[in-house]
Amino acid sequence: MKRVFVLLLFAVMFSAVGLAQTPVRYEISFDNALHHEANVIVHFDDLENKVLEVRMSRTSPGRYALHEFAKNVYGVKAYDSKGQLLQITRPNPHQWNISGHDGSVRFEYTLYANRGDGTYSQVDETHAHLNIPATFAWARHYGHRPVEVTFDLREDLGWKVATQLKHLKGNTYTAPDWYYFMDSPVEIADLHIREEMMDGQNIRLALHTPATKREVDDYFEKVMAIVAEQKKVFGELPEFDFGEYTFLSCYMPNASGDGMEHRNSTIVTNSKSLDRPLGETSIGTISHEFFHAWNVERIRPASLEPFDFEEANMSGELWFAEGFTSYYTGLILARAGIRIPEQYVEGLDGGLNRVINSSGREFYSPVEMSYQAPFVDAARSVDPVNRDNTFISYYTYGSVLGLALDLSLRSMDNGKNLDDFMKLVWQKYGITEIPYTIRDLETVLGEYVNEYFAEQFFDNFIFDSKLPDYEKLLANVGVTMELMSPGEAALGTEIRIEDGVGKLRSNAIKGSPVYEAGIETEDEILSIAGMDLSSVNDIDELLGKYVPGDSITITFRRWGKNLEAKVILTENNRIRTHLNTAATEVESDRRRRWLN
Numbered sequence: 001m002k003r004v005f006v007l008l009l010f011a012v013m014f015s016a017v018g019l020a021q022t023p024v025r026y027e028i029s030f031d032n033a034l035h036h037e038a039n040v041i042v043h044f045d046d047l048e049n050k051v052l053e054v055r056m057s058r059t060s061p062g063r064y065a066l067h068e069f070a071k072n073v074y075g076v077k078a079y080d081s082k083g084q085l086l087q088i089t090r091p092n093p094h095q096w097n098i099s100g101h102d103g104s105v106r107f108e109y110t111l112y113a114n115r116g117d118g119t120y121s122q123v124d125e126t127h128a129h130l131n132i133p134a135t136f137a138w139a140r141h142y143g144h145r146p147v148e149v150t151f152d153l154r155e156d157l158g159w160k161v162a163t164q165l166k167h168l169k170g171n172t173y174t175a176p177d178w179y180y181f182m183d184s185p186v187e188i189a190d191l192h193i194r195e196e197m198m199d200g201q202n203i204r205l206a207l208h209t210p211a212t213k214r215e216v217d218d219y220f221e222k223v224m225a226i227v228a229e230q231k232k233v234f235g236e237l238p239e240f241d242f243g244e245y246t247f248l249s250c251y252m253p254n255a256s257g258d259g260m261e262h263r264n265s266t267i268v269t270n271s272k273s274l275d276r277p278l279g280e281t282s283i284g285t286i287s288h289e290f291f292h293a294w295n296v297e298r299i300r301p302a303s304l305e306p307f308d309f310e311e312a313n314m315s316g317e318l319w320f321a322e323g324f325t326s327y328y329t330g331l332i333l334a335r336a337g338i339r340i341p342e343q344y345v346e347g348l349d350g351g352l353n354r355v356i357n358s359s360g361r362e363f364y365s366p367v368e369m370s371y372q373a374p375f376v377d378a379a380r381s382v383d384p385v386n387r388d389n390t391f392i393s394y395y396t397y398g399s400v401l402g403l404a405l406d407l408s409l410r411s412m413d414n415g416k417n418l419d420d421f422m423k424l425v426w427q428k429y430g431i432t433e434i435p436y437t438i439r440d441l442e443t444v445l446g447e448y449v450n451e452y453f454a455e456q457f458f459d460n461f462i463f464d465s466k467l468p469d470y471e472k473l474l475a476n477v478g479v480t481m482e483l484m485s486p487g488e489a490a491l492g493t494e495i496r497i498e499d500g501v502g503k504l505r506s507n508a509i510k511g512s513p514v515y516e517a518g519i520e521t522e523d524e525i526l527s528i529a530g531m532d533l534s535s536v537n538d539i540d541e542l543l544g545k546y547v548p549g550d551s552i553t554i555t556f557r558r559w560g561k562n563l564e565a566k567v568i569l570t571e572n573n574r575i576r577t578h579l580n581t582a583a584t585e586v587e588s589d590r591r592r593r594w595l596n
Helices: 003-008 178-182 213-234 283-291 318-335 341-347 349-356 366-371 394-410 418-430 438-448 451-462 470-475 539-543 585-595
Strands: 024-029 037-044 052-055 073-079 087-089 095-099 105-112 127-130 147-152 160-163 166-169 172-175 186-189 192-198 201-208 244-251 258-261 265-270 479-483 495-498 501-504 524-528 551-558 561-568 575-579
Touching (some): 037 052, 073 095, 095 105, 147 178, 160 244, 186 201, 201 213, 213 283, 213 318, 244 283, 258 283, 265 283, 318 341, 318 366, 318 394, 341 585, 366 394, 366 451, 394 418, 394 451, 394 585, 418 438, 438 451, 524 539
Parallel strands (some): 024 147, 244 265
Antiparallel strands (some): 024 037, 037 105, 073 105, 147 172, 160 186, 166 172, 192 201, 479 575, 495 501, 551 561
């Protein structure tokens, strides 16, 4: 059943047939918040006469890797309706099986929570930052039931609740089903609240950070400018459930920088110091996450529908879901006047360098880069990997593909542009909430332009890793792309100097002079071109008297033995982008229409 249909039934469930659907009831309290603990009680009633399977999730909406939330749960107990202690068995690390109940189970546990970001939860005396999968256990086979959750607030701390959950009464909130509940983060703190109606819907900022009224007002003005510009891309706001969208923003020293989209809200976190002005803190993340209200929450990849809370979620569409969203992140800031055109254009070189100069394209297409998400999306591993040479973030790769498609469409000079393509995707797959595939996107592009253009774009740049002609595409909109330092000699892999010894900052970059010379991360570089590194502060200065093609010697120590390698210097391949002040009138006009 599509989520939109479930939500249409929400009012019915709690009125006409409310008594027929027994809710799962949660209670959470924070008496020991000082030590990052929360106490959770879950009431399961009207149960079938069989073992109750209670679990903690292993994944979280919008995050694709596994996160073992059960590791922070302890002090677990279960009781029947008479208060009798029930037997619990553990079939796996994530689950508690409860047998011998009388149709009701009160499940209790203590949660340790001390990471404030888009994936985890954090409890202390500044706030209760609750990502639902990281906080609340749930029962298999009862996901269709409505959910009620009551927050026992710390009134001594001035706490208020902000969430996309529907307010029921007092400190109790509801969700139509378990799936919606899992997608509904909560920020409880002494919050700054700002609200504004747009097209009959309430846009709300719930901000947790020290800030003056003026600072918060100015910040919310920028937020609303972003909302207005993104609405222009799609032609309308999504129809938010319960008529409201909430930015849950936590900018505190104890938080970690992150952003995570949800159906009718987003969590944005930043490790901002207490005395730093609010300014434009995480404003780019605000732009990125709100764009997801269309692209990924409603324009939804079939590979993520429904989201699996027990296994990693793999999707080949993340170059579009995350990457095209990343393309619009900065573009919207420019259109909203938060960034000037020069800032936006000069910032394009970061993604272009990462994609154009990466050997990762030898191994994976954008689709296959997307498949890597379970290994890279805040995933945890202890063994070294070779992602410096094999991986390009689907955020970055997709962003520069969005740029290429937008500029390709605009170069046709027939009114085509990426905004209108996104509108068409929204109409076909967003409003209807019909999950899409990659081939569906190709079909829509064929309808918008023509089948040949769509086939060429997808065959060359999506299913394969060929590069669009970025220099030409950018020139068409009055932007110059060129080498940042032409004629400058380089080693192709960054080296840091510590205590007179050089170490590679990453794995040796495939194809670089350092890589070809056989130097690796374990090696200690002692001298370059006869210059002892104990007397050198900057590698670039040392190479300044050489030109590409010159041969130099690097002396390094490997497992206690001094070795030498001949290195042929290459040209620094870093590119830069900037406004072309000599652009033609046609190019300048395209640029204005692109950035305005």
